Amino acid sequence: MDVTTIAWTVLLLPLIVAVSILLGLKRWSGLASLVSTGSAFITLFLCIRLAGGGDDLEAASFSWINMGDALQIDIGLVLDDLSRGMMLIVTSIGFLVHLFSLAYMKDDAGKSRYFAGLSLFMFSMTGIVLADNFIMMFIFWELVGVSSYILIGHWFEKDSAADAAKKAFLTNRIGDFGFMIGILLVWTLTGSIYFNEIAAAVGGVENAKLLNIAVFCVFCGAIGKSAQLPLHVWLPDAMEGPTPVSALIHAATMVAAGVFMLARVTFLVESAEMAATVIAWIGAITALVAALMALQQNDIKRILAYSTLSQLGYMIMAQGVHHGSDAGMFHLYTHAFFKALLFLGSGAVIYACHHEQDIWKMGGLRKKMPITFITFAIGTAALIAVPFTSGFWSKEAILEAAHHEHLWGPYTLAIIVAFLTPFYMTRLVIVAFFGKNRSDNADHAKEVGPIMWVPLALLAFMAVFSAYDFLTGPLMANGHADIGHLIGHFGLTATLSLTGLVVGVSAAIYFYKGKDKDPISIPAFADRFYIDEIYEKLIAIFQDGASKVCDLLDRYFIDPIVARFPAMTAMTTGSILRIFQMGNVQTYAFMFSIAVVALIVFLIS
Amino acid sequence: MPVYFLEIIVVALGLIMLLVDAFAKIKDKRCIAWTGMVGLLVVFGLLFNVQWPESTDGAFWEFYSSNDQISLFYKGIAIISTLIVLIMAADFRHIVVAQTADPEKGAHPQAGLGEFFALPMFACAGLMLMASANNLVSIFVSLETVTITFYILVTYLRRNVGSLEAGVKYLILGALSTGFLVYGFAWIYGITGSMQLSEITTALAKPEVNSIAALFAFALILVALAFKVGGAPFHFWIPDVYQGAPTPITAFLSVGSKAAGFIVFLRLVSPFLASDVLADKVTLVLATIAGITLIMGNLAAMPQKNFKRLLAYSSVAHAGFLLMALASAPTKSSEGSLSPATVVTFYLGAYLLMTLLAFLVITTVRNSIAGEEIESYKGLAKRSPFLAFMLIISMASLAGIPLTAGFYGKLFVFKIAADQGNWTLLVIGLIGAAAGFYYYLKIAVPVFFGNPAIDEGEKLSTIHVSAPARTAMVILTIAIIAAGVNPNLIIGLFS
């Protein structure tokens, strides 16, 4: 198979699987899940073949909209280091999650639907990664939104899941609103929607103000998809979906799409200084706020979700930093593995604890689930940037980039996050895995089967070693940081982050060791700074209120004025005119005569 | 065959019918009506075979407009409407008998029917003469023949209070309008010194014409003519008379009388319009009357509850549209636009089809359902889908829904009004047409949405439609739709 065929196969195979499950395979759910997993494996295999550098390639494209000179939109694939690397992440984690799900979703009634959704997601994500133009990226951007909707709402008969799915989709739509405007503006400014043409034309754009606005609008898409402030609210709720989904979509890949997109259009971001600064700030603020929120969560998946938010903040910040894009992508890459690991690990825990998610009702799982514990611990280590784990290197790269560009504000915030992350993750591990069992569910927990722990083990390996050259070489040819370079620049940043690690971990141990309930209570953190509540109020006032007003206006003003009133007037006039018809023939003669007189007067005057 | 043979044949037919009624002992007097129908069909056929003389000096031709397809067309309208009135009258016989004679006092079981069938023939002859009359004398005589026949026919149900009341109202107001007409004729004669319309036209077109006197004469004539065609504010008789008259006669009034009224209107008004001195004011007056008529007819029709009365107002409304066309006669500067005569004639042709269809349905239904209130048509669609369908077709056409003949009528009217820049009239016409959608479709509500008013357990009776009526309805429907697609089917007949 030549490269083009491989690329198209990688893109379309999951779609074919999804459609065939939809069209009939769904009756045999076991088969459906196997087919889906098989397709994930094949795509992984193909992506490995693709990986490892090579020339950039524009795969043959399919003309989607052809409007002559006015507009050409192709579905074209671009294979460069960036997309190849991202594809590997997507397919490898995707495959592992498929595998994990085989066990995790074994007895679920909607298993076929679940796997169809996963395949659809694989298709959409691949599309984003391989897209060679904005519109195509937007198309798949929307499609990942849908697959995420389907998967979050998998247990749709639960109110919370249904609401979460809706919320996720709508929040993303708001981001997409900006994204679309951004695309339109970029198209207006550069005359193209193709990345390579935009890159060539962006230098010639004179209207810098509009360009900044355009880039910011494009970034809005990333705000939505990567759950940055202020559109971050959907991600924690999205944990209502099955845990493997959280691992795949809401930790490793889809949420990283925003970062990927910014990396794809680095040339745009770098040409719009104002917008870039805003991006960096928003990333940093998100990282901090999310970390603060994570401090006080009790749901194992939510803690991980907020940590995801926080890490995404890092990545986004990196995109806003000049020359930081690669660092961001690198963090995306490492984070994908260790966060998927953490989620799958938490999935294993939840599975073992009969769908118990409150860490205060776990405890002591270290002994009951040793493999899970070890892998989870490795994941945590990577996340809190214990030196020599992959997370350490990638985070260092970002901080270093910010430092290098003298973006002191975001840099400071990022450093604070480096203190917070170890704290809340350590809290999680201590509470969930150490101490004694705090509920029956935790009491009956036992180690999960190999289909579940094998992926964990593989991911744990990656969590530690993915940053090193023997892996980044083939896997992440583009976006990896030079470890040697980092070591060479050992200085303020590394010192600070190591301090943060030590302080955070020890503080957590101090506060939480042997506790049965949370000794610290900061309601603002626990209640997510009340942002959700504020949004609800705002929606109630501005959207529901406005729609109520409009509805009333429509019923009692527009309709009466435009339709009922004229109709009534005609009817009333008719009724009045009827009165002249008095039934008395002399009256008729009288009016007859008046009319005659009037006629004559008119005619002879 | 000279064209005046037609009238003579029709009169002769009427005489034969009268004589048969008087001297032959026949059981079913419908034979008389059938004779009339067949005769009229023959006359209608002859209509396509008439000849015009080389010279028009002969005695008859004084009173005929020369070689004129339009007058033939109006004769056709008269014949068709009489034919269908006869069909209706035959179906209406039970009611006629019940309300004219009292069998307990020794009346013939079909008393009074013969005359009821024969009199329309004479009216028909009068209408036909009106169609080609071009002399004040023949106009007057034919008009009065028609009018007096109608006095009788409207009052025909002499035991029916409504019919009598209608007759008296029609009589008084009709005579009043005749008075104005004669007075106007006298003045025209005085100013122009002639009875011949062509000479009158010449006389009025002179620049030195006595404009005040001419306009005064015009006012008087206009009053009488507006009365005949139902232009406001001289339309007041129409609702009452239409409602009270026997249904077939209402149809006859509404189609035959109106059509003939309009051809006379056209003939009498055109000399005034042709005069540069008078045209402006005449047009303005016509426009004013058209506007008032449109408003009166259309809006006052909306709250009506009696079907016949509603059709009466609709008749006024249509008169409004027709007057609108008359009021949009092209001035010298706008050559090449539609002529009002064409528009009016087409409109009347279409109006004939749809109105007669509606009245055929009313007459047929009246045999099974007492009353002509709209409410009493409840559930008609369930009792007779055929009649319901016919009714909706005629209503659609009256309302001016496209692909029915009625729509072209309105289109032509709007077109000619727009050609002349009669924007005010156009707007009023639009309002009227919009109101028309309401009051015509109003009838569909009980017909289609209601349930027949029958007692529990009683079987739903179907409504018998007589064969001639059924045939006529089908033909009319086809004609409405065919002319709705291709108006040339009607226009080709007179141009």
Next chain:
Amino acid sequence: MESALTLDHFLIVSGFLFAIGLAGVLVRRNIIVIFMCLELMLSAANLTLVAFSRFNVHEGQPSYEGHVLLFFIITVAAAEVAVGLAIIVALYRSRETTDVGKLNTMKN
């Protein structure tokens, strides 16, 4: 034969007579009287017609066309009266009234 009379004299008389007839139609309630008044109006029109004829002289003769029309008018008026009275009789038989004000069962 020279005379001081002008056409105006006759026209004005005729106009007055017409108006009187009209007034009768408007104010009287007895149908028969109303009918008489209508005849009065016709007669007034006749007067106008004859007057115009008389003043429209051709070759020393009045134009007799007006007289012909008048002849028809009288004939028609007679027929109208006959029919009208028949209607009034029929009405009286069924309603026992000749008051036109009572004929208002149909209105609006």
Next chain:
Amino acid sequence: MTFLFFIFAALTLFGGIGVVVNRNPVTSAFSMILSFLGLAALFIQLNAYLVGVLQILVYAGAIMVLFLFIIMLLDIPKAENKRFPVFTLGASVVVVVSFVTLVIAVITKSGVGAAKLPAIEAQKGPGQSDVHQIGELLFSTYWFPVQIVAVLLLVATVGVVVLSKRELK
């Protein structure tokens, strides 16, 4: 001549007013005959002898007799019971007066009738009277309308029969 005109005109108009004003239909009818007599005289004054005679024979004679006959037949109460409603009366009077005013205005403003009574030639000889002339017109040129009027009269006859016969056999 002028004097006679005013006499007959007055007769005509007062007769007319009598028709309108008298409450008793019989009196009205007699006033009408009076009016028609005056009218006939006016016709004769206009050299319309045949018309004048017809006016007396047909109108004052036949038609008015018919009216009287019907009035008697129906035995209508002598006077209309109710008084005329003031409003109707007033409004009608206003309308009628304005109508008259307008007619006069038209006549004077248009100047249509300023002409003096033109002289006409005396009878040209036997067979040239107005009766002859009208008769000739009627039965030559106006032959056709006469036939139509015949139909009209037939219709009227039939109609009268149908409408007023006691019971249709």
Next chain:
Amino acid sequence: MTILEIIVTLPLLAALVIGLGAPARFTALGASVLVLIMSLVTALRFSPSIEGALQNVSSRPLMQMDGFPSLSLSFGLDGISLVMLLLSAIVMVAAVLVSPKESDLKHSPRLFYLSLLLIGGGAIGAFCSTDLFFLYAFHELALIPTFLMIGIFGTGKNRLRTAWTITIYLGVGSLVLLVGLILAVIGLGGSTFNIEELTALASDAPMAAEMQNWVFFLLLVGFGVLVSLFPFHSWAAPAYAEAPAPVAMLHAGVLKKFGLYGLIRVALPFAPAGAEVLLNLVLVLLLGNIIYIGLVTIAQKSLDRMLGYSSVMHMGYIFLGIAASNELGLSGAVLLMFAHGISIALLFAMSGWLREKYGTLEFNKLGGIGKQVPKLGLLFGFAAFASAGLPGFANFAAEVEVFIGAFAGAQDGLGWIQWATIISLWGVVISAVYMLRAYRAIFMGPIPEKLEAPADICWSMRLPLIILLVALTAVGFVPELLNQFIRPAITVLLAAAG
């Protein structure tokens, strides 16, 4: 007779035959399937390479009269009308399929199918006519059948009032339209009704500026009423809510597009200057459709009304495409007409089924029925997402074209239309809000206790839904399927409009 004439005649003929007593459903189905097949054949034989020229042309002169434009019964297809024909044919088949069987109708099954055919046939006739008169006339064919259908077979207590509202409203609208058309024809010389010739006249000898303004205004209002342009929209939602599902499908899906078709086919080429002058008015009104009606849609509490309002709202995007009046915008508008027609028909078909089975469409009485009727839930999900403008469905492709088209030409800064586009984009969020709310309320969440589960949709119901969905996705994936026809036609149109 050309194939096109047969296509136009067939539904009307079938209606006649049904009226005369033929088996209603069978005839209607047969006719509509035949029409669909013939339309597809026409599309396959349609050659997009002949630049925009009319194809399958037939003309039967009817009348030549002094002072009246020459009239002929002429049909022909260009790319735009071909797309509309396909839309009509597809929706008509689906509408007949989802119609209740004769035995399920309490009364007048013949009237039901007859009216359905008239509505559909009228739309087809209007789209295929190349004569202005018949373009108008065919559309009006639906007026009375719609009235009867809503009045007789509609649901809800207010159906009579609703039937009146829609009938009078559309009647008045079409009268305004008629005057606009008459004015246009007079302004263009008054010699013909042939649209092609009139278009040529409009570019050779355009009307005076003031006349153009009036013509465009009248046409905008006239067509606008038919399309439920804000503020002439209040007939639409109740009518669609209370009409029987097939009628709502045909009316919202097909017939309503006539007004837009007319604007593109008639108003723009005839009065381009008027269109430019009134652009800002159009922008304000279309924002009224998108934002204001969008908000009204959110406030609805039952599915039928929500769908009704949503169909009003979506008209705004099509107007945006028309307002852009460039190649991209207009193509997008036409494509969106197709897409919206199919998707709203899909939604109405399903809401009709739901109402029939559950007896209610109110959000707070339904819930979680995705468990009870998973197949319907899945299909409804597709339709809802399609309607919300999800990629993969035709709506998205069309909306992209519209947005880009409307945004074009902003290099020197944003003009009114660009701002309008930006605001319109918020409509995409709004439609997602109400669609997902509805889906959430009906199909997701716990099932209310009293709700009994009906059997899931059977094949006779599934088939029409699948037909519609296939059309929607096929065009969504490969918009070129239709764009290849639309593009040349639009080019010609724009060239004519200067």
